Amino acid sequence: MKILKSPKEAHEYRKTLNGSVGFVPTMGALHEGHLTLIKRAKSENENVIVSIFVNPTQFLPGEDLDKYPRRLEADFEICKRAGVDAVFTPNAENMYSEDEILIKAPKIKGYILEGFFRPGHFDGVLQVVNKLFNIIKPTRAYFGKKDAQQLYLINQMVKNFFFDIKIVPVDTVREKDGLALSSRNVYLSPEERKRALSISKALKRAAKLSTVTDNIDEIKKEMMNILDVDKLQYIAFVDRNFNYINKIKHGDTIILIAAYIGTTRLIDNIWI
Ligand code: AMP
Numbered sequence: 001m002k003i004l005k006s007p008k009e010a011h012e013y014r015k016t017l018n019g020s021v022g023f024v025p026t027m028g029a030l031h032e033g034h035l036t037l038i039k040r041a042k043s044e045n046e047n048v049i050v051s052i053f054v055n056p057t058q059f060l061p062g063e064d065l066d067k068y069p070r071r072l073e074a075d076f077e078i079c080k081r082a083g084v085d086a087v088f089t090p091n092a093e094n095m096y097s098e099d100e101i102l103i104k105a106p107k108i109k110g111y112i113l114e115g116f117f118r119p120g121h122f123d124g125v126l127q128v129v130n131k132l133f134n135i136i137k138p139t140r141a142y143f144g145k146k147d148a149q150q151l152y153l154i155n156q157m158v159k160n161f162f163f164d165i166k167i168v169p170v171d172t173v174r175e176k177d178g179l180a181l182s183s184r185n186v187y188l189s190p191e192e193r194k195r196a197l198s199i200s201k202a203l204k205r206a207a208k209l210s211t212v213t214d215n216i217d218e219i220k221k222e223m224m225n226i227l228d229v230d231k232l233q234y235i236a237f238v239d240r241n242f243n244y245i246n247k248i249k250h251g252d253t254i255i256l257i258a259a260y261i262g263t264t265r266l267i268d269n270i271w272i
Contacts, residue, residue, distance in 0.1 A: 001079060002086035006094045007135045010049075013086055014137055019046030023138030025129060028052040029069035029183035030078045033173040037142040038082045040170055049136050050079050051088040053095065058124030069183055088136065095131060103127045105153060109242045113256060114149045114267065117233050125150055126157050133163055141165055146172040146180055148254050148269045152242050172268070178204065180268045187264040196261045198228040202235075203270040206255050210272050214248040219255075229259035240271075248272065 004010040014021070022041030026034050030052075041048045052075055059065035072089065079087050105115060105122035115122050133141070143151045155167050173181050178200035179193070188196055202223040209219050216237050223235055236256045239245050245253060256269040 001076070001084055003076065004086055004088045004090075006090055007131075010086075010088045010090075010135045014135070017047050017085075020139035021045060021047045021049060021136065023132070023136045023141045024048070024050045025132050025141065025143075026050060026052055027054045027068065027183065028075050029071050029186070030075045031173075031181045031183065033144060033146065033181040035078065035082060036173045037144060037170050038079070038084060040168065041140065041142050042083055044168070045140060047085050048083070049086045049088060049138070050084050051090075051132055051136070053088075053090055053128070053132075055095075055124060055128040056092050057096070057127055058121050060118055060120060063118075064184070064187075069186055088132075095128070100127075103130055103157075106156065109149070109156070110153060112242070113234060113236055113238075114258065117258060122150070122153055126153060129154055130157065130161070133165060138165055140168050142168045142170055144172060145169050145271060146182070146268065148256060148271075149242060152240075174200065180266075182266065184264055184266065188261060192261045192264065195228045196264075196266055198226055199257050199259060199266060199268045202226040203255060203257060203268060207270050207272050210248045210250070210253070216246060216248065219248070223257075227257075227259065229261055231260040233258040233260070233265075 002013060004013055022045030024037045024041050038050060054068050056065055076087060103123060103126045105126055110122040111119060143154060145151060151169055158165055158167055177197060179197055180200060205226055206219050206223050209222055220235055237245050238254050239252045250272060253272045254269050258267045
């Protein structure tokens with residue numbers, strides 16, 4: 001397995017590849033969720049490249065950039081075992097220059113929900129994914145539905161900037177009890193982890209209720225009863241294009257939650 005440390009090395013490596021390239025961008029601290037994306041990429045492409053880069057521009061001041069879990073050696077081992085051909089691990093210095101040309105997330109859909117509570121977050125995400133796409137030139141790129149708004153915006157970027165890349169959405173991988181896997185779960189104490197479960201429980205209950213009612217207020221009330229979080233940022237009902245809806249539409253609804261458990265901010269969603 002090749003370790004590529006700079007955009008230049010990655011560019012050179014890319015030129016040597018024949019056939020399709022599946023790309024899985026990550027921030028590392030790899031878990032079963034990432035591994036599912038990697039396996040999917042492996043099954044659909046002749047070559048698989050994973051990037052591991054804790055991208056500073058998508059963190060807001062005061063967020064967890066410095067304490068974000070970093071486990072590069074363990075991540076390499078996971079990638080090697082999964083049959084990844086190359087891991088791209090650049091540093092901020094060789095990814096960014098001073099006074100850059102900046103990508104802006106769309107004014108509305110980049111600034112609601114996650115973009116409202118983390119203004120500028122998606123500007124940073126799109127900036128780095130744009131760079132990564134240009135460096136790796138993947139045939140297909142794999143993204144988790146767990147970050148549903150990110151997935152939507154990346155699809156928009158591909159359309160708006162005419163990238164010739166297929167975006168492949170991958171279902172959220174959960175622990176047996178329902179908790180969505182996240183690199184940030186390591187921040188949770190055992191007591192907090194128990195309460196974090198209320199998020200996936202509320203979503204599951206909402207999905208079940210939506211089979212008997214399309215009334216969002218009713219569903220939301222029930223979700224509030226189940227949630228045991230310290231600070232709820234939003235419960236939202238949107239269609240697949242991130243337009244707010246006022247009635248459940250089966251096959252075209254995403255229910256999303258963002259909440260703090262202690263000092264850990266968690267997001268989760270369910271597609272119905
Ligand atoms: P991250 O390292 O958190 O930036 O995530 C890298 C990619 O893995 C993103 O496309 C995420 O949506 C995806 N991902 C993260 N957690 C999960 C999960 N539990 N199930 C599926 N995909 C995930």
